[in-house]
Amino acid sequence: MKEQLHTQLTEAIGALLKEAGDAAEVPAFTLEVPRNTDHGDFACNAAMLLTKRLGKPPRDIAAALIERLGDADGLLEGTEVAGPGFLNLRLSTSHWRDLVLRIIQDGAIYGNNSAGVGKRVNVEFVSANPTGPLTVGHGRQAILGDVIARLLGASGWEVTREYYFNNGGRQMRVLGQSLKARYLEGLGKAAPPTPEMLDGSVEEWPETLDGLPVAFPNGGYQGNYLFEIAAELRETRGDELIEEDADGFFRLEAQGRIFTEIRKTLDSLDIQFDEYYNESSLYDEGKLDETLSDLREKSLVFEQEGATWLRATALGLDRDRVIIKGTGEPTYLFPDIAYHREKFRRGFDRIVDVQGADHIEQFPFVRLAVAQLGCDPERIELVMHQFVTITRGGEQVKQSTRRATYITIDDLVGEVGADVFRFFMIQRKAEGHLDFDLDLATSSDWKKNPAMYVQYAHARTCGIERKLEEQGKSMPEATEMDADRLVLPEEIELLKKLNEFPEVVARAAEGLSPHHVSYYLRELAGLWNPYIQDGSKHRILSDDEGLTAARIGLALAVRVVLCNGLKLLGVSAPEKM
RNA sequence: GGCCCUGUGGCCUAAUGGAUAAGGCGUUGGUUUUCGGAACCAAAGAUUGCAGGUUCGAGUCCUGCCAGGGUCACCA
Numbered sequence: 001m002k003e004q005l006h007t008q009l010t011e012a013i014g015a016l017l018k019e020a021g022d023a024a025e026v027p028a029f030t031l032e033v034p035r036n037t038d039h040g041d042f043a044c045n046a047a048m049l050l051t052k053r054l055g056k057p058p059r060d061i062a063a064a065l066i067e068r069l070g071d072a073d074g075l076l077e078g079t080e081v082a083g084p085g086f087l088n089l090r091l092s093t094s095h096w097r098d099l100v101l102r103i104i105q106d107g108a109i110y111g112n113n114s115a116g117v118g119k120r121v122n123v124e125f126v127s128a129n130p131t132g133p134l135t136v137g138h139g140r141q142a143i144l145g146d147v148i149a150r151l152l153g154a155s156g157w158e159v160t161r162e163y164y165f166n167n168g169g170r171q172m173r174v175l176g177q178s179l180k181a182r183y184l185e186g187l188g189k190a191a192p193p194t195p196e197m198l199d200g201s202v203e204e205w206p207e208t209l210d211g212l213p214v215a216f217p218n219g220g221y222q223g224n225y226l227f228e229i230a231a232e233l234r235e236t237r238g239d240e241l242i243e244e245d246a247d248g249f250f251r252l253e254a255q256g257r258i259f260t261e262i263r264k265t266l267d268s269l270d271i272q273f274d275e276y277y278n279e280s281s282l283y284d285e286g287k288l289d290e291t292l293s294d295l296r297e298k299s300l301v302f303e304q305e306g307a308t309w310l311r312a313t314a315l316g317l318d319r320d321r322v323i324i325k326g327t328g329e330p331t332y333l334f335p336d337i338a339y340h341r342e343k344f345r346r347g348f349d350r351i352v353d354v355q356g357a358d359h360i361e362q363f364p365f366v367r368l369a370v371a372q373l374g375c376d377p378e379r380i381e382l383v384m385h386q387f388v389t390i391t392r393g394g395e396q397v398k399q400s401t402r403r404a405t406y407i408t409i410d411d412l413v414g415e416v417g418a419d420v421f422r423f424f425m426i427q428r429k430a431e432g433h434l435d436f437d438l439d440l441a442t443s444s445d446w447k448k449n450p451a452m453y454v455q456y457a458h459a460r461t462c463g464i465e466r467k468l469e470e471q472g473k474s475m476p477e478a479t480e481m482d483a484d485r486l487v488l489p490e491e492i493e494l495l496k497k498l499n500e501f502p503e504v505v506a507r508a509a510e511g512l513s514p515h516h517v518s519y520y521l522r523e524l525a526g527l528w529n530p531y532i533q534d535g536s537k538h539r540i541l542s543d544d545e546g547l548t549a550a551r552i553g554l555a556l557a558v559r560v561v562l563c564n565g566l567k568l569l570g571v572s573a574p575e576k577m
Numbered sequence: 578g579g580c581c582c583u584g585u586g587g588c589c590u591a592a593u594g595g596a597u598a599a600g601g602c603g604u605u606g607g608u609u610u611u612c613g614g615a616a617c618c619a620a621a622g623a624u625u626g627c628a629g630g631u632u633c634g635a636g637u638c639c640u641g642c643c644a645g646g647g648u649c650a651c652c653a
Contacts, residue, residue: 030593030594030595032593032595034596035592035595035597035599036596036597039596043595043596045594045595045634048595048633048634049633052633057633083595083596084596084633084634085633086595086596129653166653168653169652169653170652170653171652171653172653174652219652305651306651307651308651309651317580318579318580319579319649321650321651322650323651325651327651329651331650331651331652331653332652332653336653356647357581357582357646357647357648358647358648358653359648359653360581360582360647360648361580361581361647361648361649362653363581364580364581384581384582386582386583386646387646387647427589427590428590428591429590429591431582431583432582432583432590433582433583433645433646435589437589440602447615447616448601448602450601452615453615456615460613460614460615463613463614464613466613467613470613507593510593511593515591516591519590519591519592519600522600522601523599523600526600526601529615529616530616530617532613533612533613533615533616533617534612534617537617539613540613541613577614577615
């Protein structure tokens with residue numbers, strides 16, 4: 001419908017330009033739903049864009065356009081010139097009549113669009129190293145990535161959700177050492193570090209304490225989960241693992257168990273991945289060597305002080321970076337470049353990386369490096385998100401990774417539930433700081449809790465159907481739902497809101513901005529809850545059968561949109577609360 | 578110090594370059610005390626951090642400054 005209007009406008013503008021002897025292309029004008037409802041259902045800015053080319057005042061051009069547009073084949077009921085030269089277009093009533101029926105008929109697919117049909121997108125998110133439980137920061141990323149994937153899916157894209165499993169490097173080695181230390185400590189074969197050593201006030205650690213060696217590495221992982229794994233190992237294996245390698249058995253054991261826990265956590269949030277891309281496969285398949293020699297061919301690699309460097313300054317960046325350490329081990333950056341190149345080779349039209357603010361510095365290096373390898377850098381997009389703070393009782397909860405006093409996703413989901421957790425995590429745009437207010441999330445005053453406010457709006461639409469049943473009446477046929485009977489201002493408001501949904505989805509998907517959807521749902525619920533609340537003003541189930549059918553139609557349409565919207569957010573749409 | 582992100586009513590925030598900057602929380606004043614179990618209406622509250630610039634038009638884009646956060650590893 002919007003497309004039709006757009007086409008008609010383009011034709012009218014083209015005709016106008018031709019008349020004026022201007023053969024150039026029609027400029028890209030906007031056709032949008034104005035904030036102010038007095039400005040019609042759509043507003044177009046074309047006239048103002050043409051002032052220079054036509055040398056006429058914008059309002060005159062607008063008037064000429066209106067003349068040529070007419071009623072756009074019955075689509076429009078009113079057109080007018082407004083403000084500095086906007087074209088305000090009002091849709092004919094038949095459109096509103098059709099809307100309710102269309103929503104009900106489309107059902108689960110209402111709101112979808114075809115922007116990405118035939119194209120493939122890769123969304124990489126979480127990608128946490130299995131060194132410990134997922135924290136709240138990972139949680140934000142998990143929900144962001146998942147909802148972005150859902151939005152792109154609703155826009156016709158073929159989506160691959162990917163988790164980059166990065167199990168090489170020093171961190172994992174330290175993890176193995178930490179686990180082995182806990183194991184030995186429990187057997188009385190090693191001494192645990194003192195609290196002073198752990199909190200960083202002792203720089204040089206002693207090799208022994210009370211005659212026992214200190215096995216725990218400086219900077220090791222202090223979380224309780226390692227004690228638990230170690231205890232389990234002692235229970236099942238006794239002391240037979242003493243000779244096992246920290247970087248072998250213990251590292252793999254820790255990695256395996258922790259990753260299992262991570263997947264459990266993700267599962268509890270209803271997040272599944274299509275692909276766990278293993279860093280080590282880049283080594284096994286020679287992708288690193290290949291990338292290195294290709295970069296070398298471009299003179300982007302040099303040796304210095306025993307290490308191999310990427311000449312990033314040649315790409316306009318402010319410093320060069322080591323890609324292979326003096327030890328022969330690659331840094332994080334190197335496989336990451338090869339990895340992104342592989343994403344291109346795997347045939348994705350669009351590559352989306354969801355990353356935390358701490359990772360941001362990495363991105364320009366990867367992007368410019370793969371660009372040198374023949375990949376179109378425009379096709380990689382970064383969704384960067386700031387961190388999450390948690391507030392309880394009006395005070396910020398202190399978090400420290402080093403001391404392992406962080407709050408995990410499991411903690412939080414256990415407290416507020418997956419639905420509230422998900423909704424809260426996409427309430428703000430990604431680049432902004434997010435404060436997770438536990439008092440609000442667990443509040444018994446549910447009206448203040450936006451997740452439940454929206455869910456409740458959905459439950460209420462279902463309540464009407466139950467009520468209908470109680471009264472022993474049957475659901476009216478779709479054809480009886482005559483939206484012409486919906487004439488109250490609040491009903492028109494609702495119809496317009498429902499009409500907006502597909503555009504909200506399209507915009508959120510294109511801009512990789514899930515928060516548009518949560519805002520929209522909050523607004524729709526904000527219209528619907530008061531409407532249904534005040535039964536005296538506009539009863540839905542009344543003696544007037546025609547009106548009843550029309551309002552049931554409205555309720556069903558609202559239900560469809562709330563349900564679809566919540567589904568995009570991965571939040572359940574309960575029929576009863 | 579370099580680079581990145583963010584500055585919007587008292588608080589939290591929204592706004593594909595569009596018209597009178599939109600919600601929620603809180604505050605104040607009414608209405609309602611009942612349902613289809615989470616009430617409604619109204620009011621107050623803003624120089625969109627500051628100063629320039631770009632143009633028909635800037636919260637949005639550009640430059641400089643100020644403030645907060647992040648990051649500047651042969652960590653990941």
